[in-house]
Amino acid sequence: MILLRFFFLLLLLAGAPPALSLTQEGLYLHSVKLSLTDPDSSLAAWDDRDDSPCAWPGVGCDPASGSVTSLDLPSANLAGPFPLLLCRLSNLTFLSLYNNSITSLPSGVSACHSLVHLDLAQNLLTGDLPASLADLPNLAYLDLTGNNFSGDIPASFGRFQRLEVLSLVYNLLDGTVPAFLGNISTLKMLNLSYNPFAPGRIPPELGNLTNLEVLWLTECSLTGKIPESLGRLKRLTDLDLAINYLEGPIPSSLTELESVFQIELYNNSLTGELPPGLSKLTALRLLDASMNRLTGTIPDELTRLPLESLNLYENQLSGELPASIADSPNLYELRLFKNKLTGELPKNFGQNAPLRYVDVSTNNFSGEIPASLCAKGELEELLMIENSFSGPIPEPLGGCRSLTRVRLGNNGLSGDVPSSFWGLPRVYLLELADNKFSGPIGEEIASASGLSVLSLSRNEFTGSLPKGIGTLASLLDFSASENKLTGSLPESIASLGQLGRLDLHRNELSGELPSGIQQWKKLNELNLASNQLSGSIPGEIGSLSVLNYLDLSGNWFSGKVPVELQNLKLNQLNLSYNRLSGTLPPMFTKQMYQNSFLGNPGLCGGGMQGLCNGGGEERNSGYLWLLRSIFVLAGLVFIVGVGWFYMKYKKFKSAKRAIDKSKWTLMSFHKLGFSEDEILDSLDEDNVIGAGSSGKVYKVVLTNGEAVAVKKLWDGPRKESENHDVEKGPVQDDGFDAEVRTLGKIRHKNIVKLWCSCTTRDCKLLVYEYMPNGSLGDLLHSSKGGLLEWPTRYRIAMDAAEGLSYLHHDCVPPIVHRDVKSNNILLDADFGARVADFGVAKVVERTGKGHESMSMIAGSCGYIAPEYAYTLRVNEKSDTYSFGVVLLELVTGRRPVDPEFGEKDLVKWVCITLDQKGVDQVIDRKLDSCFKEDICRVLNIGLQCTSPLPINRPSMRRVVKLLQEISAENAPKKANRDGKLTPYYYDDASDPGSVA
């Protein structure tokens, strides 16, 4: 008795009233609460002083018995292992812990034997799928999407008794798609998409799943043919086999899928023609078989279906578009670009169909643009570039106010553009370049308030630029070069504050530059060459801080070269052939500007060739220059010819390539432990470890056991580029040796050491330290990519950033690499990274061979900064961009360009995927999710580096800082499910270069 009283006293003191009345099920649930981490207090209302748990949030009870039947706690931020105690709730049928942080699913889950619905999607589950799940006798719904399950699908899964929905999307399952899934005869939905399965066929047994309504096998590494048996799935409404390696023809049995609504077969290697009998698919609304190798024509019967969306782009389809497509009452999307289609579009196309997206670009279509395309008033995208369309833009399209994206470039279109067409209010991209359009640019353009890209180059437009153009506040890119435009630039054009590019070269524009151009804060390129512009060049140009390319050549500009120009970091400056006078500002008296001021007879510069030097010895410098050029050119042709003949002769004479060592000169930059003879003796084709655009690379093992890498630069006429590399600068540059000497002096732990160079008159060797783990690109994008875990990738990023920062900020003069890419980042035995191959591309720039070599394109597809692609000019920020692409590669594990991205490159793919699907779809699935927070931060840096405007990109020094900040806080990380990313603005119109 005394003891009991003491006990009560104790409880009172503790302030916790006794939990005597709560039901047993309530007590179980309360223990479940205690077993979970609940940072948001989502379960705060689960109070053990209540009598029953039935009113607790997320808990559902049977009204009659008061027994718990359902538990629904989505997105509650609960963490911890799956609470097996839940299985004590003997009537629990519905359990959803969707989007929490549940870390493990023990096999004991099979004790929850009443479960009908189990949703554990978007958690942190790892390891093998529990085989015991199949022992749940009533389970009908199993959703484990978005976890990190790995290994095989257990064989027991073939024994589910009542399962209707099985979704294992976005896991790390790496076995194959098993045949035994064909035994789950109750299945209505099977969704295994986006797993890194081992390559394997679609099991024909899946054709036994006669109740199946949805079969989603996107990106499952499927190979071989599509099995005929799938035609037995009479109830199938959705068939998605996209992004696999399927080959062979589309089986004709698929025409038996009488319920099918949607078929997705894009991005495979399917061949042959679209099967006959498609008209039997009377329910088919969406068909996407794009990005395959389909041939033949588009069958007439296909267009008799109630199709809404037809995507057959990037195939090899030929013949004409069936005229009956014009009768499709529901068709809103038609994408046929990149095929070999011919003939005309049906005259009444759009009369019946509510067309919204029409893309027939890059085919051989001809004839006129159908006038009725926008008859239903819904047309948003009209993309017809690279065809042979002719005739005018039909008048009715001028009333198509829904249009947003119009690309008619590269056709034979002609006539005046309808005046109302200029002023369509929602159009942001209007491309009419490379046609034969004539007449004026309509004053109505002032109404096109959303316009950001206006591309009119290479037509026959006349008249003056409309005054209203200055009201287009979103205009980013305006090009109308090579037309017959006259008159002066309207004053209003100066107020285009977003303008990044203005290209009006080769017109007949006259008058002075408008005042107030300091408002062109974002202008990157200004090209007004070959007009009749006059007056002085305003000093305000010097305040355009991001101006990169300035060409005012071939005009009538007079007065002085404004000293303010020296404030700019220009990659291209051309003021030649004007009437400028006075003295050149001192900065421009350098060699690299020697062609920038030619043909200005009144201009004097300190010793600059072609300009007056006070003495006036070269009054006719223009003609002299021309003459000299012709001689030099003739000389070059002769030398190249003789060289070529000599090479041929040599090859013919001796098949054996004996190297005459006496002719080699060796230049070494480090204390060498080897002699050049040793190297020359080992240049065997058997030792080739790589070949790039500039030469072959050999591995040479020296007698002392050490290895070196020897790069033999191509001699003779340069080879066509490989690996999509754009051609680099010439290697037979006179300044080569001097440059090699500079580079040889560089000592930095993150830059590959150049031991020495050996030169003869027609061949050059560079001897580097050997990097046993090869290039980052090769490793990351091979099957061994999984070896690179996040900490290694992070360190590689750090190392490479430090190397580049050294080149940019610690070398005098700074060195711009110009070809930063994952293939130029090499890995030593410990996966330490070093930047390589910075020599050759750079040589050109600083030896000052003048403009031609300076404007040589360097860089590789997918890495080239946007400003570089159109200005051919680089500075450090272009390297930053390329480095950003490397960061994105490290984060995503994807290549910078990939057919899967379609017209996009990695940068755009990341932006769009982030936007539309979230960060989880961007991050390489091979990476451990416990590093997610760090990965997101590196991703963020990658996005900053790849910002379209150079000024928004951080310097490499800053990049190093940003990366270091991550490691500073790099205590063991708890996974952060929603790694926050700063929103990133993306507008595809900023890239007029993309196809269609």
Ligand SMILES: *[C@@H]1O[C@H](CO)[C@@H](O)[C@H](O)[C@H]1NC(C)=O
């Ligand atoms: C489960 O439901 C049945 C039928 O409603 C009921 O008899 C039984 O008591 C319930 N079980 C529990 C533990 O409440």
Ligand SMILES: *[C@@H]1O[C@H](CO)[C@@H](O)[C@H](O)[C@H]1NC(C)=O
């Ligand atoms: C399932 O499909 C396979 C191959 O399509 C077939 O051989 C097998 O007999 C089928 N099994 C049943 C039970 O229908």
